[in-house]
Amino acid sequence: MDDAGIVKLFLRRDEAAITAAAERYGSRLHALARNLLGSDADAEECVNDAWLEAWNRIPPHEPGDYLFAFLAKIVRAKALNRVKAMSAEKRSAELVSLTEELAGMLRSADDTEAAAEAKELAAAVSRWLRSVSEEKRRVFVRRYWYAESLQQIADRYGISESKVKSLLWRARRELAKQLEKEGYLP
């Protein structure tokens, strides 16, 4: 069933919506959660929580053509909440490595001016992503949104791990300059 059909089921409050969405996107959502949480069991719980939230949010929300992105955002937010609740030792080595790469991307540790700023930051990052090459954009999104490992990304695009690192390094640097220009960094 395509996205439009699944969304219609949600809007009609038909529980078959969950089954259809799980068939279409369940494994990818699970992979996203596992990338962040490092455990299949935690990932499964996280995705199950996400189905409930999707059920509660559609309607009134109508994801249109972006059903996967809508579901993935819910899963990702829930997984990151769990990561924050974990002790440092329990976080996966891959996630620790990934997040260390992002050191310096925000003004300060106390910089939690919450929802409005997050929305602006996401918009700024989206603008920057549209201005860079397709290759860099996809690699950046795979790493920092989907939390994929360097090896996974290299395999996905058929390029060397060294090239992935190079693209990410340059992407971080360019993004930091853009954010600095727009006032998100000192």
Place this chain on the structure above:
Amino acid sequence: MKEIEFMEKINDLDPALLEDRPAAGKRSRSKLIRRFALAAAAVLLLAGTVYGVAKGIELRKTDSPGTEEQGFEARVQLPLVPRSSFTGEIRTAGEKIAEQYQNPVSQPMFSSYYADPGTYALSFATIDEAAAYIGLEGFKLPTFPFDEYDCSVSAHGDEKGRVDMVQLTAERIVRNDIGAQLYVTILTDAAPQSEYVSGGVWTYEFPRDVEFRHYTTPGGKDCAIAVLKPEYDNDYLGMTGYMAAGSALYELNLGAVPQEKYDVAMQILRDWADALDKE
């Protein structure tokens, strides 16, 4: 944890940017084997010779048998430049890279220009200074079509300090205007392959409207150009020019190009190609 906070804050990226597809390991594996064979052949051809000249940029649409994936890629055969040919200070980059692997310390990006072991990079005020740092005889100096830019050179290598790739980058960071990034890529004799793949895009969404064009400079050099039409309901084009010159691949990417500025961007690419050919 501040870095988690950054990841949280970008959760609401434009959904159009969150293209999704499963990993394509099967496809890339066979490609890697093929490339390795090509690389071995290239090394044999180059053995005992002076390093050669990059040529044959191939832009092509691709598909992946057994999957719905389609896309395009830019391929070029680059000569593997002997590391002994570099005469600039970049010769010391290998040592720094080996040190990074021995002492892996997380490096905040504003106190250092490297964040992962394996990359050592420095910033320069001009492209000329960056080229002097590389110090490669016969290196064609690229031009950058905007007055203000940031410039850097990065060396990439392994734990033994063997540098396999050197990249010079110039970039224009802007808001509400055409953004630009210039990349010059040189592979060394430590690289596992001579075939370099750039501009690779693989997605379920093809055939997305991608147009390949070629511009020939007055000197007869080919500049291959890929124009990616808007993927979703935004108005932007992505345009990249590729040229092989000397022993390097030169790429100029113009991003966030409004459709009405197509001609302007195409002229920027032509002028850039002409200038590179004249060097």
